[in-house]
Amino acid sequence: MVIDIVTFSFSISTLLFVHVPQPAQGPAGEDAQRSLLSDSLFGFRYIFARPSLLGLLLFFLVVNFMLSFSGGVLSPMLLARTGSNEIILGTVQMLFGIGGVAGGVLLSVWGGPKRKMLALLGSVFVAALIGNTLIGIGRSLVMWAAGAFIMSSVIPIASSSSHSIWQTKVPAHLQGRVFSARIMIGQIGGAIALPLSGILADRVFEPLMRGTSPLAGVLAPLVGAGPGAGMGLMFVLFGLLGAAATIAAYLYRPVRKIETLLPDCDHGDSAEG
Numbered sequence: 130m131v132i133d134i135v136t137f138s139f140s141i142s143t144l145l146f147v148h149v150p151q152p153a154q155g156p157a158g159e160d161a162q163r164s165l166l167s168d169s170l171f172g173f174r175y176i177f178a179r180p181s182l183l184g185l186l187l188f189f190l191v192v193n194f195m196l197s198f199s200g201g202v203l204s205p206m207l208l209a210r211t212g213s214n215e216i217i218l219g220t221v222q223m224l225f226g227i228g229g230v231a232g233g234v235l236l237s238v239w240g241g242p243k244r245k246m247l248a249l250l251g252s253v254f255v256a257a258l259i260g261n262t263l264i265g266i267g268r269s270l271v272m273w274a275a276g277a278f279i280m281s282s283v284i285p286i287a288s289s290s291s292h293s294i295w296q297t298k299v300p301a302h303l304q305g306r307v308f309s310a311r312i313m314i315g316q317i318g319g320a321i322a323l324p325l326s327g328i329l330a331d332r333v334f335e336p337l338m339r340g341t342s343p344l345a346g347v348l349a350p351l352v353g354a355g356p357g358a359g360m361g362l363m364f365v366l367f368g369l370l371g372a373a374a375t376i377a378a379y380l381y382r383p384v385r386k387i388e389t390l391l392p393d394c395d396h397g398d399s400a401e402g
């Protein structure tokens with residue numbers, strides 16, 4: 130906690146020494162017509178009027194929803210599969226952090242991808258299909274750590290690509306209102322999935338894998354049996370669903386071609402061509 134507080138204070142204090150440019154003012158008379166209600170609704174109207182932005186936002190909503198189901202049971206799954214070994218749990222969680230730092234460093238040195246939408250979709254696909262699946266089928270520290278590292282190392286690429294697209298396509302003086310709606314919608318999936326993940330684990334997936342049904346027999350070679358196997362199945366299943374959502378997003382042209390269909394804000398208005 131001390132390290133968290135110190136590093137957070139350091140990051141915030143850097144803003145004291147950096148000039149933050151202010152966005153240009155909107156059209157004359159716009160501020161006089163604004164209210165809290167109109168501001169709250171504006172972001173939704175702006176996004177819903179642009180299929181590319183709406184598709185990208187719905188993609189993140191679905192992915193957050195899917196991966197939060199498995200992420201919500203990470204700790205109980207590892208503890209159940211290791212006889213409550215806190216060292217293994219802490220090591221896997223540490224690898225999540227190391228992977229995130231490694232991905233951020235790589236991104237800083239690299240400078241980021243040129244085709245940001247493809248990089249975004251590819252990163253999420255790897256995180257869901259490989260990272261989630263390795264954690265789900267893993268029965269050793271090596272596999273769990275590898276899944277954690279792979280998953281967290283590609284997230285900075287996906288996150289930075291998404292931020293860059295939104296910041297490029299939405300005029301600066303509208304970003305506060307649009308991004309507020311974007312964040313709210315994008316995080317709804319996780320907010321719904323997290324409390325439901327424990328219920329699904331306790332009442333559906335764990336009983337399934339501890340039973341003697343034919344389905345449990347088919348899945349046992351993949352995720353094992355006994356305590357934690359049902360939660361491992363959650364990782365595999367929702368990882369596959371997250372990967373399927375990525376493929377669907379790629380096949381949807383307004384999302385795949387967002388960088389060309391939606392002009393940069395410097396090129397004129399933000400309507401799609």
